[in-house]
Amino acid sequence: MKRKSYSQMNCPIARSLEEIGEWWSILLLRDAFHGMTRFDEFETSLGIAPNMLTKRLATLVENGLMEKRPYSAKPLRHEYILTPKGTDFYSVLLTLVSWGNRHVFDKNEQPILLSDRESGEIFEPELYNPKTLKPINSRSVKIVAGPGATENTHERLAFRAKKTAERNAESNTGKQQ
Amino acid sequence: MKRKSYSQMNCPIARSLEEIGEWWSILLLRDAFHGMTRFDEFETSLGIAPNMLTKRLATLVENGLMEKRPYSAKPLRHEYILTPKGTDFYSVLLTLVSWGNRHVFDKNEQPILLSDRESGEIFEPELYNPKTLKPINSRSVKIVAGPGATENTHERLAFRAKKTAERNAESNTGKQQ
Numbered sequence: 165m166k167r168k169s170y171s172q173m174n175c176p177i178a179r180s181l182e183e184i185g186e187w188w189s190i191l192l193l194r195d196a197f198h199g200m201t202r203f204d205e206f207e208t209s210l211g212i213a214p215n216m217l218t219k220r221l222a223t224l225v226e227n228g229l230m231e232k233r234p235y236s237a238k239p240l241r242h243e244y245i246l247t248p249k250g251t252d253f254y255s256v257l258l259t260l261v262s263w264g265n266r267h268v269f270d271k272n273e274q275p276i277l278l279s280d281r282e283s284g285e286i287f288e289p290e291l292y293n294p295k296t297l298k299p300i301n302s303r304s305v306k307i308v309a310g311p312g313a314t315e316n317t318h319e320r321l322a323f324r325a326k327k328t329a330e331r332n333a334e335s336n337t338g339k340q341q
Numbered sequence: 342m343k344r345k346s347y348s349q350m351n352c353p354i355a356r357s358l359e360e361i362g363e364w365w366s367i368l369l370l371r372d373a374f375h376g377m378t379r380f381d382e383f384e385t386s387l388g389i390a391p392n393m394l395t396k397r398l399a400t401l402v403e404n405g406l407m408e409k410r411p412y413s414a415k416p417l418r419h420e421y422i423l424t425p426k427g428t429d430f431y432s433v434l435l436t437l438v439s440w441g442n443r444h445v446f447d448k449n450e451q452p453i454l455l456s457d458r459e460s461g462e463i464f465e466p467e468l469y470n471p472k473t474l475k476p477i478n479s480r481s482v483k484i485v486a487g488p489g490a491t492e493n494t495h496e497r498l499a500f501r502a503k504k505t506a507e508r509n510a511e512s513n514t515g516k517q518q
Contacts (some may be wrong), residue, residue, distance in 0.1 A: 170352065175368075177438055197506075258477075260358075260433055265353050269428045291467070294464065294465070296457065309453065311450065328376060
């Protein structure tokens with residue numbers, strides 16, 4: 165079943181997902197962070213049909229997340245290297261690691277942890293506002309219209325504001341905890 | 342084409358993706374953050390076939406990201422509310438927003454921006470190490486084996502360490518910039 169394209173959605177989440185291409189392409193990017201660069205390395209790791217893997221690597225190259233370059237002239241062989249745009253995706257991967265470690269695995273079952281390369285100390289990354297040096301959460305952030313907001317964006321934001329106000333009113337009158 | 346299940350992969354990224362269920366379920370979570378709770382709201386927003394939407398909402402309920410609760414008795418109608426586990430997914434959504442704003446949209450085309458709810462000031466969230474209060478990047482983080490690491494996890498980490506060492510050796514001898 166072909167899914168709907170998100171390329172026309174005026175939303176950075178939808179458009180990011182569109183550029184990555186497919187669910188398991190996130191695992192492809194994960195493997196690239198793990199140092200994999202060659203077709204057979206990705207193939208073994210992901211158990212993906214070669215024609216699908218070829219297609220998805222091409223999508224990542226086309227959208228500038230990976231660069232294809234030769235590592236052998238005879239026979240001609242290519243490897244796939246993360247570009248700065250692809251490398252910057254580590255932030256999404258790390259928040260997925262954190263969320264998974266918090267909510268999918270029990271404490272004593274977590275397969276990997278993150279440590280500070282300098283001190284070796286284990287830590288859980290958190291999203292901060294670099295201007296205030298405070299951690300942010302779902303309530304401290306407000307989503308506002310950017311320069312490229314369309315009518316639909318404004319409608320969504322108005323809907324959100326209305327719902328937030330309703331929820332706050334409900335909590336104040338004790339209808340919700 | 343049915344994709345491979347990630348449920349047996351001992352990896353927080355793969356298992357998180359598995360729990361969410363499907364590529365566009367991320368947009369479902371996004372819409373829930375936008376205040377949507379009802380079937381027809383999600384349906385209109387995503388343009389998804391009703392049977393697929395039913396299935397995906399059920400997956401999110403089953404995996405504890407959403408709670409289904411009645412909002413009307415006659416006729417019986419349900420709404421879908423983010424649980425704490427679902428709400429905590431905002432960190433992944435915000436890093437996707439940031440990545441998209443940095444790499445997919447031009448500065449003057451960004452549809453939404455994030456602002457501090459108190460001050461109203463626009464900011465870009467960044468991942469910090471809360472212990473050192475320093476921003477982290479792909480080079481300051483080391484991935485280490487957790488208590489649930491399997492033989493395969495250790496192999497992956499050893500592969501990564503070997504590749505990192507090779508890359509560093511290459512840069513030191515000037516073969517790469």
